[in-house]
Amino acid sequence: MILLLGSTGYVGNRMLQYLKSQGVEVYGLSRNQIDYTTRGGLKQALSEYRPEFLVNAAGYTGKPNVDAAELDKANCLLGNAILPGLMREECEAAGIPWGHVSSGCIFSGRRQDGQGFTEEDAPNFSFRQNNCSFYSGTKALGEEAIGYRESSDGTKWVHESQPSGYVWRLRIPFDHLDSPRNFLTKLMRYDRLLVAENSISNLDDFIYGCWATWEKRVPFGIYNVTNPGHIDTRQVVDMIQASKLGQLLASSGKHFSFFENEDEFMLKAAKTPRSNTVLNSSKLASAGISLRPVEKAIEEALQNWVPEHS
Amino acid sequence: MILLLGSTGYVGNRMLQYLKSQGVEVYGLSRNQIDYTTRGGLKQALSEYRPEFLVNAAGYTGKPNVDAAELDKANCLLGNAILPGLMREECEAAGIPWGHVSSGCIFSGRRQDGQGFTEEDAPNFSFRQNNCSFYSGTKALGEEAIGYRESSDGTKWVHESQPSGYVWRLRIPFDHLDSPRNFLTKLMRYDRLLVAENSISNLDDFIYGCWATWEKRVPFGIYNVTNPGHIDTRQVVDMIQASKLGQLLASSGKHFSFFENEDEFMLKAAKTPRSNTVLNSSKLASAGISLRPVEKAIEEALQNWVPEHS
Numbered sequence: 323m324i325l326l327l328g329s330t331g332y333v334g335n336r337m338l339q340y341l342k343s344q345g346v347e348v349y350g351l352s353r354n355q356i357d358y359t360t361r362g363g364l365k366q367a368l369s370e371y372r373p374e375f376l377v378n379a380a381g382y383t384g385k386p387n388v389d390a391a392e393l394d395k396a397n398c399l400l401g402n403a404i405l406p407g408l409m410r411e412e413c414e415a416a417g418i419p420w421g422h423v424s425s426g427c428i429f430s431g432r433r434q435d436g437q438g439f440t441e442e443d444a445p446n447f448s449f450r451q452n453n454c455s456f457y458s459g460t461k462a463l464g465e466e467a468i469g470y471r472e473s474s475d476g477t478k479w480v481h482e483s484q485p486s487g488y489v490w491r492l493r494i495p496f497d498h499l500d501s502p503r504n505f506l507t508k509l510m511r512y513d514r515l516l517v518a519e520n521s522i523s524n525l526d527d528f529i530y531g532c533w534a535t536w537e538k539r540v541p542f543g544i545y546n547v548t549n550p551g552h553i554d555t556r557q558v559v560d561m562i563q564a565s566k567l568g569q570l571l572a573s574s575g576k577h578f579s580f581f582e583n584e585d586e587f588m589l590k591a592a593k594t595p596r597s598n599t600v601l602n603s604s605k606l607a608s609a610g611i612s613l614r615p616v617e618k619a620i621e622e623a624l625q626n627w628v629p630e631h632s
Numbered sequence: 633m634i635l636l637l638g639s640t641g642y643v644g645n646r647m648l649q650y651l652k653s654q655g656v657e658v659y660g661l662s663r664n665q666i667d668y669t670t671r672g673g674l675k676q677a678l679s680e681y682r683p684e685f686l687v688n689a690a691g692y693t694g695k696p697n698v699d700a701a702e703l704d705k706a707n708c709l710l711g712n713a714i715l716p717g718l719m720r721e722e723c724e725a726a727g728i729p730w731g732h733v734s735s736g737c738i739f740s741g742r743r744q745d746g747q748g749f750t751e752e753d754a755p756n757f758s759f760r761q762n763n764c765s766f767y768s769g770t771k772a773l774g775e776e777a778i779g780y781r782e783s784s785d786g787t788k789w790v791h792e793s794q795p796s797g798y799v800w801r802l803r804i805p806f807d808h809l810d811s812p813r814n815f816l817t818k819l820m821r822y823d824r825l826l827v828a829e830n831s832i833s834n835l836d837d838f839i840y841g842c843w844a845t846w847e848k849r850v851p852f853g854i855y856n857v858t859n860p861g862h863i864d865t866r867q868v869v870d871m872i873q874a875s876k877l878g879q880l881l882a883s884s885g886k887h888f889s890f891f892e893n894e895d896e897f898m899l900k901a902a903k904t905p906r907s908n909t910v911l912n913s914s915k916l917a918s919a920g921i922s923l924r925p926v927e928k929a930i931e932e933a934l935q936n937w938v939p940e941h942s
Contacts, residue, residue, distance in 0.1 A: 396713075404709050407705050467706050
């Protein structure tokens with residue numbers, strides 16, 4: 323049996339549906355039943371349910387965006403830094419392997435050599451770089467609590483011993499279902515957009531990729547679970563405009579406009595810096611788990627678009 | 633009534649004894665009764681006991697030293713970063729003022745102008761500077777969770793709104809009672825010592841100073857509660873050697889030896905960097921709360937020394 327934490331969240335709920343559709347016996351534990359964010363609660367949950375594998379899709383995301391986390395620091399630290407640490411410790415003590423939904427938002431830009439960041443690169447958007455949102459800082463601390471740390475020269479991200487589970491890094495989820503959490507929805511609803519290039523994750527592809535690491539028993543460790551490639555905001559907007567959906571939007575008078583640059587965005591729209599980054603997803607592909615290229619995943623989401631209140 | 637968290641710890645227990653000796657009605661809450669490190673537990677404690685003031689002397693300190701915290705990150709984050717944040721939020725919601733035992737270990741060295749760090753200076757030994765132990769990192773995050781943050785130029789430590797309680801910074805506690813937590817005991821028991829200058833806190837003076845901020849109702853905010861001045865390891869060793877205690881130690885064959893420098897110390901004795909720093913304690917003095925100069929406090933501790941197993 324699979325025990326799932328965070329099953330009411332955007333990612334966790336999709337994971338729950340997917341596992342059920344695959345005939346996997348899964349139980350979505352609610353915090354009202356057992357507060358699994360405490361060590362005692364988590365210990366109790368593991369001994370009561372004795373899962374074969376634990377999925378942690380719980381975490382703190384600011385609503386409507388990461389700016390909110392700046393004003394809710396204790397909850398943000400609890401969900402993103404403490405819980406992964408407790409999970410790792412209690413699962414190891416109980417001999418239960420696990421998968422943790424982490425985030426690519428602990429990186430910014432590209433590597434110095436122009437390539438996307440791999441799983442071996444140390445986060446460069448973190449408290450330790452002092453350049454990040456409180457949210458990104460707690461996410462990087464969460465990977466530290468799981469046992470990763472900077473190498474002594476600060477460039478590599480190494481595990482203090484041997485990983486005992488999977489760290490699945492999600493980036494800017496999107497899919498064909500209109501929703502305030504969907505990247506495509508955000509692009510359509512925001513007044514003005516920041517132009518930036520990113521690796522991003524189709525939510526269904528992400529769920530598929532995560533589960534496949536455990537199904538195939540690929541080696542434990544970190545996996546960037548993003549659609550291969552990267553894309554910038556203008557390209558996505560072009561794709562939206564070229565779609566049927568774009569024609570509907572245009573006929574309703576929608577006009578896409580952009581901030582001049584990141585400075586203007588920070589000045590007018592944001593309280594805390596955003597992560598925009600390119601990730602290398604080839605480790606996942608090398609493990610035999612292929613996701614659609616990012617352009618194809620966006621195209622298909624737009625083709626199959628389901629409006630929120632339809 | 634005063635509610636005291638952490639009353640079995642080195643600092644909290646002394647606080648409990650002091651308040652009782654002053655005829656203050658105080659209750660030392662144990663985590664076995666109510667787990668006050670969870671939001672629900674803390675809320676329950678505040679509504680059951682309805683204290684006039686809350687003292688948080690709970691926190692995570694690595695045993696025997698901060699190296700241990702590197703291997704116990706979730707607990708360290710919980711005790712030092714989450715708990716202060718929960719305390720601030722729940723006390724504000726309940727309208728209860730509070731005092732939190734923080735630490736001067738979020739600083740290193742002296743200010744660029746050669747002076748000790750004041751309460752207005754941003755921590756320079758923290759995750760954000762990426763130069764610290766995990767312990768110091770969590771202590772600085774604890775002050776962030778309480779509402780402090782770096783000014784935009786990174787030099788000042790400002791509150792996001794108005795402080796609703798006291799942040800009392802302790803540094804390297806010592807007193808006349810021989811104990812593994814006592815700085816003087818450590819100097820006598822360690823094989824080799826690192827020479828470094830520090831502002832330090834006599835434990836009784838610290839407790840007196842903390843309580844006086846509330847008794848006198850001085851303005852809420854941060855206070856460096858250290859004995860005025862600073863002292864280096866060799867000076868303290870000289871004072872030990874010149875005392876009656878030093879004569880006893882010498883006759884038992886004790887020889888004090890020192891590491892060449894911090895590099896040798898890090899290589900041979902430590903897993904993670906230590907904070908050594910000079911703090912400016914004049915804000916407390918200006919509030920009318922005077923502690924003994926550091927030399928006098930050490931001298932009197934040595935004169936009144938009580939061996940651990942006496």
